[in-house]
Ligand SMILES: Nc1ncnc2c1ncn2[C@@H]1O[C@H](COP(=O)(O)OP(=O)(O)OP(=O)(O)O)[C@@H](O)[C@H]1O
């Protein structure tokens with residue numbers, strides 16, 4: 001095992017039981033990601049990209065194989081270890097923003113910080129700073145429904161980064177946006193990730209976006225292949 | 228900060244932006260409030276009633292301390308004893324009483340009565356007696372040896388008013404075996420009530436000397452009644468601490484010496500009881516009834532708490548998606564559960580505050596509310612009677628919700644703070660417990676399954 005490896009998957013398999021049939025999505029994925037790199041993953045719709053990210057994000061357990069990230073053995077972790085892992089190691093950005101509608105942009109960014117036990121002043125300072133960095137310094141008190149799609153997605157990026165995660169997982173963060181907004185979100189995402197040395201796993205259909213990564217991988221028939 | 232975040236989310240969910248969820252929570256809160264009202268009213272009214280009734284028994288009937296003669300005692304012996312009893316510090320009143328049975332009759336009817344031969348100065352000397360005896364007509368006046376003071380119920384049954392003649396039949400054993408009847412004529416001087424007819428319905432007060440001459444001493448009981456400064460300190464389980472050590476002030480500690488002093492003055496010929504010993508069964512039976520009622524009322528609160536539970540279950544379903552997000556950004560199951568438990572707690576506290584306030588308001592005005600209800604029902608009945616009578620119907624009797632025959636005419640209200648506090652605590656606990664089901668449900672949310680559905 002590589003000393004600098006932050007994420008290490010070995011023979012990760014995932015299958016779903018539907019009726020009597022076993023639907024095999026991941027067929028022994030091996031992946032090593034070194035700290036600070038940005039990896040882009042592409043692949044056809046339904047090939048299992050989201051599933052792979054979910055496993056690395058501690059949201060789903062692999063059916064077989066080992067998955068270790070930042071020292072957490074994800075394939076064998078219990079609920080409290082996973083909670084701990086999710087709140088301290090990873091930041092997630094989904095295709096859909098998934099902001100809480102009853103909370104302002106600032107509060108949405110604050111919540112994970114509070115959940116991680118962060119002090120109020122420190123958390124507020126950091127959240128406001130992040131929102132400024134994603135270009136929403138003037139929109140702190142706005143609710144999600146008052147923001148545009150791109151703005152919401154940038155808020156989600158800020159939220160994912162508030163606990164200074166070592167791993168950032170982004171699942172088609174620009175999938176719902178027009179070209180201009182996509183560009184803005186992508187710029188923001190890469191700028192933040194690069195400036196912090198965060199490891200990024202990015203799933204995207206967007207060729208241009210994928211090429212901004214250090215490595216480009218493709219998920220095919222349940223396996224990752226280099227492009 | 229985690230706890231604060233939990234509270235923050237709970238508050239936002241409860242009173243967020245006035246959506247449907249908020250409406251449901253508010254109605255659950257109102258229902259908890261409503262459900263508490265009966266309990267609060269019962270707690271306060273029952274205490275007032277029990278205290279009112281027991282106080283009437285004590286002040287007008289059994290005294291604070293009552294000694295009953297075990298054998299027939301000579302009058303000067305009693306006079307000497309009274310003399311010494313009045314010397315005991317803390318004793319306000321000491322007087323003899325001879326009680327026996329008689330048959331009272333007038334032109335209108337007859338009934339068995341309890342003759343209470345009391346010293347004419349009882350009214351003058353015993354403040355407590357005066358306070359709880361209400362003179363309806365005439366006066367409490369027994370200076371005339373042929374005077375009598377009767378209860379309202381007897382007055383009504385026998386059709387008597389002050390100035391009327393009351394004949395009382397008593398019997399004494401004849402020297403040749405059997406009984407000899409004797410009729411004594413009295414003039415009614417006053418009609419009185421204690422406000423609790425169960426207590427005074429059979430009472431006929433007559434002068435002590437007269438009672439001694441007409442009552443057969445083997446069938447009558449000679450009493451000595453005492454009133455003291457601190458009756459509650461004499462014997463009252465409520466005044467004891469957990470270790471059975473009485474928690475008493477100085478004057479009260481002295482009061483506890485009084486029964487001992489009384490016994491030593493009166494000797495073995497008298498049996499000395501404090502009011503608590505004399506009225507204990509009544510007191511305990513009232514308390515038991517009250518406890519049972521309170522328990523039933525508490526069940527109503529439990530039923531109402533189901534609303535909190537279901538409102539929160541619906542909330543947890545509506546917020547399922549957001550809960551999944553919270554979990555994916557690192558909220559632990561405990562924190563998610565916490566959001567709902569805190570919501571239940573807040574709803575419980577709000578409902579309790581409302582219920583307590585409304586209950587106290589009703590309890591404090593219970594007499595007026597009852598009277599208004601009675602007036603309303605009777606007006607309605609009278610209206611119905613006007614219509615029914617011409618068609619051969621019977622005019623309905625006016626209704627009394629709390630008949631003075633069995634209850635006090637006016638319910639004394641006493642705010643029972645420790646018990647109200649316990650009730651509030653119970654209600655809050657019940658509401659919080661009701662949130663455990665939705666809390667567990669929400670905590671078990673699997674983020675992925677929910678998010679995939681989006
Ligand atoms: N819980 C599940 N039960 C059954 N099948 C599932 C489940 N989760 C995912 N799948 C299936 O696994 C396959 C891969 O899903 P996944 O969401 O990972 O694809 P994807 O590569 O992200 O696709 P897209 O590019 O459209 O987002 C799909 O066919 C999906 O239907």
Ligand SMILES: [Mg+2]
Nearest residue numbers: 049050051171
């Ligand atoms: Mg996907």
